[in-house]
Amino acid sequence: MSGWLRVVGVGPAGPDWLTPETANTLQDATDLVGYGPYVDRVGTAGARRHVSDNREELDRARHALDLAREGGRVAVVSGGDPGVFAMAAAVMEALDADRDGRWSGVEVTVEPGVSAMQAAAARLGAPLGNDFCVLSLSDNLKPWSLVERRIRLAAEGDFAMAFYNPISKARPWQLGAALDVLRSVHAPDTPVMLATAVGRGESERVHVTTLADVSPADADMRTLVLVGASTTRVIERGGRRYVYTPRYYPEERA
Amino acid sequence: MSGWLRVVGVGPAGPDWLTPETANTLQDATDLVGYGPYVDRVGTAGARRHVSDNREELDRARHALDLAREGGRVAVVSGGDPGVFAMAAAVMEALDADRDGRWSGVEVTVEPGVSAMQAAAARLGAPLGNDFCVLSLSDNLKPWSLVERRIRLAAEGDFAMAFYNPISKARPWQLGAALDVLRSVHAPDTPVMLATAVGRGESERVHVTTLADVSPADADMRTLVLVGASTTRVIERGGRRYVYTPRYYPEERA
Numbered sequence: 330m331s332g333w334l335r336v337v338g339v340g341p342a343g344p345d346w347l348t349p350e351t352a353n354t355l356q357d358a359t360d361l362v363g364y365g366p367y368v369d370r371v372g373t374a375g376a377r378r379h380v381s382d383n384r385e386e387l388d389r390a391r392h393a394l395d396l397a398r399e400g401g402r403v404a405v406v407s408g409g410d411p412g413v414f415a416m417a418a419a420v421m422e423a424l425d426a427d428r429d430g431r432w433s434g435v436e437v438t439v440e441p442g443v444s445a446m447q448a449a450a451a452r453l454g455a456p457l458g459n460d461f462c463v464l465s466l467s468d469n470l471k472p473w474s475l476v477e478r479r480i481r482l483a484a485e486g487d488f489a490m491a492f493y494n495p496i497s498k499a500r501p502w503q504l505g506a507a508l509d510v511l512r513s514v515h516a517p518d519t520p521v522m523l524a525t526a527v528g529r530g531e532s533e534r535v536h537v538t539t540l541a542d543v544s545p546a547d548a549d550m551r552t553l554v555l556v557g558a559s560t561t562r563v564i565e566r567g568g569r570r571y572v573y574t575p576r577y578y579p580e581e582r583a
Numbered sequence: 584m585s586g587w588l589r590v591v592g593v594g595p596a597g598p599d600w601l602t603p604e605t606a607n608t609l610q611d612a613t614d615l616v617g618y619g620p621y622v623d624r625v626g627t628a629g630a631r632r633h634v635s636d637n638r639e640e641l642d643r644a645r646h647a648l649d650l651a652r653e654g655g656r657v658a659v660v661s662g663g664d665p666g667v668f669a670m671a672a673a674v675m676e677a678l679d680a681d682r683d684g685r686w687s688g689v690e691v692t693v694e695p696g697v698s699a700m701q702a703a704a705a706r707l708g709a710p711l712g713n714d715f716c717v718l719s720l721s722d723n724l725k726p727w728s729l730v731e732r733r734i735r736l737a738a739e740g741d742f743a744m745a746f747y748n749p750i751s752k753a754r755p756w757q758l759g760a761a762l763d764v765l766r767s768v769h770a771p772d773t774p775v776m777l778a779t780a781v782g783r784g785e786s787e788r789v790h791v792t793t794l795a796d797v798s799p800a801d802a803d804m805r806t807l808v809l810v811g812a813s814t815t816r817v818i819e820r821g822g823r824r825y826v827y828t829p830r831y832y833p834e835e836r837a
Contacts, residue, residue, distance in 0.1 A: 340602075341695075348697065350599035386830070410697075412704040414830075418712030421827035425818050433821065439705040441595075443602065443664075447695035450666040454693060458672030459725075460733055462716040462742060471713075471832035479714055479740040486736035487729075488716060564679050567687065573675035576640070576668075578725035 331434035332359070334397040336420050337404050338411040338442025339370055342528030346443045354404050354440060362393040363406035363416070371406060386419035394423055397435040410444035414465050414493045446491035449524030449553040452535050454564070454571035456522060456555050459578065461489040466496075466503045473503070477510050484514035487582075489561060489574050492554040496545060504545040504554065511556060517541035520557035520572050523548050537563060537570045585688035586613070588651040590674050591658050592665040592696025593624055596782030600697045608658050608694060616647040617660035617670070625660060640673035648677055651689040664698035668719050668747045700745035703778030703807040706789050708818070708825035710776060710809050713832065715743040720750075720757045727757070731764050738768035741836075743815060743828050746808040750799060758799040758808065765810060771795035774811035774826050777802050791817060791824045 335354050340346030355361070358376045361368050365380035379396070381389050390405065397403045407415035417439045424432065450457045462483040468476060483490055495504040511519070519540040525548070526532040536547060540556075548554060560578060564571040589608050594600030609615070612630045615622050619634040633650070635643050644659065651657045661669035671693045678686065704711045716737040722730060737744055749758040765773070773794040779802070780786040790801060794810075802808060814832060818825040 345604035346602050346695065348594075348600050348602060410701050412701060412709050412711055414712075417705070417709035418827050418830050421708045421712070421816075421818065421825055422829055424820060424825065425816060425827070437820075437825075439708060441600065441697050441701035441705040443695050443697060444701070447664050447666060447698070451671070451693040451695040454675045455666050455671035457666055457717075458668075458675070460716070460718045462714070462737070463711075464714045470830050472834050475741075475832055479742065482736045482740035483716070483742075486733040488733065488737075562675075562679060564675065566678060566691075571675055571678065571691075573672050573679070575676055576672045576724050578729055580726050 330400055332397045332401045332403065333436040333438070334393055334403045334405060334420070336407070336411045336417045336439045338407045338409050338415060338440070339367060340443045341409055341445045341448040342526070346448065346528065348440070348442060351440050351442060358402050358404040360396045360401045360403045361406055362389055362396065362403060367406045367408045386416060387422060390416065390419040390423040393420070394432045394435055398432055410442040411439055412441065413444045413463065445493065445527065445553045446555070448527040449522070449555060452524060452527055453522055453537070453555065455573040456520070456557060456561060457489055457491065457574065459489065459558065459560070459574045459576060461491065463491045463493070465493045466507055467494040467500060468503060477506065480507055480510045481514065484511055487558045489558045490556040492556070495552055495554045496548050497550050504548055508540065508543060508545070512540055515540055516559065519559070520561050520563055522555040522572060523552050524555065525549060525552040527553070537572055584654055586651045586655045586657065587690040587692070588647055588657045588659060588674070590661070590665045590671045590693045592661045592663050592669060592694070593621060594697045595663055595699045595702040600702065600782065602694070602696060605694050605696060612656050612658040614650045614655045614657045615660055616643055616650065616657060621660045621662045640670060641676060644670065644673040644677040647674070648686045648689055652686055664696040665693055666695065667698045667717065699747065699781065699807045700809070702781040703776070703809060706778060706781055707776055707791070707809065709827035710811060710815060711743055711745065711828065713743065713812065713814070713828045713830060715745065717745045717747070719747045720761055721748040721754060722757060731760065734761055734764045735768065738765055741812045743812045744810040746810070749806055749808045750802050751804050758802055762794065762797060762799070766794055769794055770813065773813070774815050774817055776809040776826060777806050778809065779803060779806040781807070791826055
């Protein structure tokens, strides 16, 4: 008899942002499958752990489906929301390629979670308070020319933006190139926010700067980059800076 | 002595998607401020309730800040995530206009939540599994020409999209006009998904269709509209349709 597979997200950090739905799933699971650091964050006692490298997503999805086919109750564990640059798409890709119905008996569901951009935005105020675009700056699976084109069009549409995967040792120049595209469209004083390790105690850093002053060296693999629209405003208040994008948009600018 | 104000979101539906952080805030609050149906969803015993119409967001934010100034522990309650087309921006607007420091003693924080697009995407599989844009189709606070321009640019960038506030009695034609813009760029078989009242038991309806066939009459105020990119795929599986946008993007299409 086949078991089930649930694709879950444990939120950007800690148990405070883990939904009750997913906490229950993790308790019921016999098998936890995921990138090591995410699985390690989950404190369940009985389940078997199957950890793998972060770049082997499709193999991991197939392995999880096999475990469920053999009767396992399998939680595929992402950080954040599994539907935003995470494991839900990889599981769907595996199912899409399942021409011979190997996994047809497996019940597959996805559970929503809090994504990193939302935790970062909350810390800042409401930078994503109006229309916004969400992009991964990784060019591992898509051509860089597409990333640049999307950023340019999003800037021309005056969307606020959230960038996932801004920088890594293997991708050192992409964030700088993305900022150059933004500078070709937006004013130098456009707010740019670097939110690193949000929710992770003392390692959390939230930096509010501008398109003119931002330095890619201030970002790392744990950083979520937010970019304002032309309407985005910065408020100084009690030694802290809040950033928000108003709900209204002036008629004369449109 | 001033109290605090926390802008929270109770998720798209029910307690399963309410974060522990926000559940704690709602327990600690002396005052709950928000649109009636959202406040009603919260089952706290002791707090005073201050409900108002959904269109009076700035007045509601000012009222909440006044309650906190008088010492209240005030939760401003949104549906979904308070940072996505919800109350966080309205509270920031009120603070931005606070030139005389009326509310300078009030500690203001925002807590992230699960937004409607995420619950809708989870039900479908992974339609937002690659780069995507998020727009409100309401033209109450921004010119319709801007909405159309943003949709056109997002389509030219081949982003998947999520539309909030697609239709209401006061805004009956906007969704149809948005779909017409999409049709001028995208192929007729581009997947379009209408996800209505997700998480709300028997009233939940999730409809997978195409740009050619979608009818605005199938959407209502509780509907979240998702639009695929050119790479988005539909899988038929066990009488159910899953939709996902792959993580990869073919070089030759970019």
